[in-house]
Amino acid sequence: MCRTVADAVYVLDAIVGFDGRDADATRKASKFIPHGGYRQFFKPDGLKGKRLGIMRDPFFNSVIGTVITQAFKHHFNTLRKGGAVLVDDVKLSNMDIISNVSYGEQVAMLLEFKSSIDAYLKELVASPVRSLADLITFNNKFSKLEMINEYGQDYFLAAQMINGTVNVEKQLRKIFEKFSREGLEE
Structure with missing residues (x-):
């Protein structure tokens, strides 16, 4: 995303703040943005x-x-x-569960990605791409332009194959929040 930490600080200051499309999360998070932005804390x-x-x-x-x-x-x-x-x-404790490919953190991320990208694409006004499935099809159709050979779309394909619900996503999120508190944060 950036060449240097300094560049990342400038990008962070530009993108941080309230977003109406993610009002609950960004409203809560925006109260933690320091007055004057993050640049003031950057020290070589x-x-x-x-x-x-x-x-x-x-x-x-x-x-x-x-x-x-x-x-x-x-x-x-x-x-x-x-x-x-x-x-x-x-x-870290519980790392074997967190990294499990069948029910671990990766599955939770794929579930969240799929539901979020589908919701975002559905809202677009003038786009033929309205879902993750449409995005995959578009990338395949224009594979040279989208540089599929160079970058692939493995994450998209894995997310598309995931079968789950919002409830499964929420359950997994709770489990990993607990593991984070008991592992990484500890």
């Missing part, structure tokens, strides 16, 4: 003394020894040079 030495956890399992299991591992090593060194204290190989 902002990493100095900050503790950052590196959770290797399950995220690094499939990429050990690859170019991805090398890229992360480089970024970890950059963080250290910036003054961050890296806590390596952090373990």
Whole structure:
């Protein structure tokens, strides 16, 4: 999204705030936006003394020894040079449940994505694309323009295949909020 942290701060200041399409969430969240925006908190030495956890399992299991591992090593060194204290190989409770491909966090995200993108596309006034299924069809029809060979649309396809309801999504969200409190936040 951005080349630098400074750029990200400017983007955040531009996009943060109330959104009528997501009124409940953004109304609640907008009260936490600092007067004067986020730029005032940006400091070039902002990493100095900050503790950052590196959770290797399950995220690094499939990429050990690859170019991805090398890229992360480089970024970890950059963080250290910036003054961050890296806590390596952090373990979270319930990670096996959270990362389970059949009922884990990924399923919850796919359910939420599908229902949200369908609701958004349905509201569009002048668009032939009115659902996730339409979006997938459009991308396939214009695959060169949409660069399907380069980027694919695996996430779209996975979300389209998900069968669930708003109730299932809400149940999963509650479970993962609990796990977050008992794991990541702890």
